[in-house]
Amino acid sequence: MISCYLVRFVVIINYYSLFDMSKYIAKNEQDRCVACGVCMKTCPRDAVSIYKGCYAIVDEALCIGCGLCEKACPAGVMHKVIR
């Protein structure tokens, strides 16, 4: 039973490292985003851009789910969620 969980854990870890993907990703509430650009300035991977001055969009391929943007967003509309 325990070994079964262990195997699953190892498989998941390998899955993420294989595709260079993190477990988390940033998601934005586009209808409430004020497009201030704080997240874009904060992101260490340059994964965020402001779509035509309307709202922030996260490039899923670049985001590592570090959550820095969530902590910086003054409106509290950026969220770190499970990928």
Place this chain on the structure above:
Amino acid sequence: MKAKKKKWSDYLWIVSATYFTIGFFNIVYAWLGTICFLIPLLMATFGGGKGYCNNYCGRGQLFLQIGNTLGWSRKKVAPRWLSSKWFRNGFLMFFMFFFVQMIWLTVQVAHGLEDLHQTIHLLWTFDVPWHWAYRTPIEPWMAQFAFGLYGIMLTSLIVGVVLTVVYRPRTWCVFCPMGNMTQMISRAKA
């Protein structure tokens, strides 16, 4: 993780700090504040989106300096209603009411119907004496506009700094009238 490389535009908070400092001593320079109203609107109108807010607004950067560099911020997220449509648009109307009132006073002074008020209207409530800043003799209406504009700018700075300390840096930007207007223009064009 490497630190992000700074661009020249990351130092525009110095311009903003200079603006507030020289305006404090000589009100004529308050006129430069019209730039902060015209550039963002022009940028948004001609397809630049919120490029002003995102890269060039010195006031927004000033809040980041105070909150992040100096660390004067609790970094707690502000109440959610601050980013609601009704509050943002309501605040825009509230702001516009005082802006129009300021223009109206300028017009009246220009026509000699009102004397020049050498005061700064702060936080939409207090008339603070500011006569020491009236050094260069200019047309009374020009001086009136300068006093009015400086009051608006200083009010937003005070509110913004308080919000930065209590909540997160740039919480002001959530409902800043300029930010709201440029986003509206961007949405209409997108």
